[in-house]
Amino acid sequence: MINNQWYAILSSREVPRGRPVGVTRLSRRLALWRDATGAPHCIADVCCHRGASLALGRVEGDHLACPFHGFAYDASGRVVSIPANGAHAPVPPNFRVASYPCRDEHGLIWVWNGEQGEGLPDIPFFDELDSGFSYGELSEVWDVHYTRAIENQLDVVHVPFVHATTIGRGGKSLVNGPVVRWEGTRMTYYVDNVADEGQAPLRPDEVENPERLFSLQLQMPNIWQNRISEKLRVMAAFAPIDDEHTMIYLRFYQKFMGIPVMRQAVNGLGNVANRTILHQDRRVVLTQLPKRTELRMGENLVQGDLPIIEFRRKREELMRKPARP
Ligand code: FES
Ligand SMILES: [Fe+2]
The missing domain is CATH 3.90.380.10 (Naphthalene 1,2-dioxygenase Alpha Subunit; Chain A, domain 1)
Known part of the structure; x- marks a missing residue:
């Protein structure tokens, strides 16, 4: 893959609200979902706990919860809650998976393949x-x-x-x-x-x-x-x-x-x-x-x-x- 590019990876209609989807793109297994505003998010589809597919999980508000033990992920790929440890337990920083900047434009879902940070370029389209x-x-x-x-x-x-x-x-x-x-x-x-x-x-x-x-x-x-x-x-x-x-x-x-x-x-x-x-x-x-x-x-x-x-x-x-x- 070419580094630092927006790749069109899916048609927008393939990422519904309320339910995650799992796909292989750019040789990676990816889990995508839409948050409460409808904005799409994309993280690696391998739970950092014991490796289950997050795409089989549930959308909870803005988060994606693993189907196996309920760890909930935010859009940055960070685990924000571990149910077995109790609702108020802190989450160690290494509980995370890779995330990919993701946008929904022109009826397509795009992911950024490259370094992250502020000021990503606009998506070039016709x-x-x-x-x-x-x-x-x-x-x-x-x-x-x-x-x-x-x-x-x-x-x-x-x-x-x-x-x-x-x-x-x-x-x-x-x-x-x-x-x-x-x-x-x-x-x-x-x-x-x-x-x-x-x-x-x-x-x-x-x-x-x-x-x-x-x-x-x-x-x-x-x-x-x-x-x-x-x-x-x-x-x-x-x-x-x-x-x-x-x-x-x-x-x-x-x-x-x-x-x-x-x-x-x-x-x-x-x-x-x-x-x-x-x-x-x-x-x-x-x-x-x-x-x-x-x-x-x-x-x-x-x-x-x-x-x-x-x-x-x-x-x-x-x-x-x-x-x-
Ligand atoms: S494998 Fe995902 S929470 Fe356990
Ligand atoms: Fe042709």
Whole structure:
């Protein structure tokens, strides 16, 4: 995992009020619950008493109580009461588990993977999706590291092959560019796939006015959007489970249908289309070896793979970054 990043790990609807949930994310077992105000909290899901899963426990006010002997935890992971010792007994400071700063924004639950303290940065999101859009969401687990799942969305070369019957119809197999632009940790890539009529592909610096082209964006470390049009977007979050599994949340966002009942129907149809396309990808991506990628891993990449190369470079750079000041 990249240090000092907000990772989208769950859909907001998966963390209800009044009941904890347990998940594996970022290769850790985590317990999440909402306090009395509805704010989510996230701590390690292994009780410091005798190792039970806290996610099987109960929400008591702002606290999470272990199902085994009732130790109650606050949001910082500290035990605040030990029932067997009596309500007024002090709790030694070593009675605690790891905690992770946690937020609920844009319909997703985010955890901070890194050093804690004051002044954590804002969560970077595609903010335009918060105004006027509605969405439908689907999710599924893929048996790959999240780098492979993300790279599949950065792959402009695969479209006429994997999606020959859907979004890749027309056999536009020749890849001009693509043009990649970074703003901080956000990549925008412009796609210019064309029919092969014997010409050589344009180099990225030969593609004129890339802004007129179709574009997609990756926001490190794990969200992506396809800017199909002003009123239609596909967004995905790739939540790392462990080195060999990723939970994909895929959303169809639209604002062309304003009538509330019709909105849901349109979003549902959008999901059906998204699932079909996703499963065309899944069939091939699940066969890729190794299951995770690195900057230097001996693959034979081509010019059209530029967004993937840029992603690997940025990831490597962020992994090597020194700790927060
Ligand atoms: S194992 Fe959690 S309170 Fe005993
Ligand atoms: Fe695809």
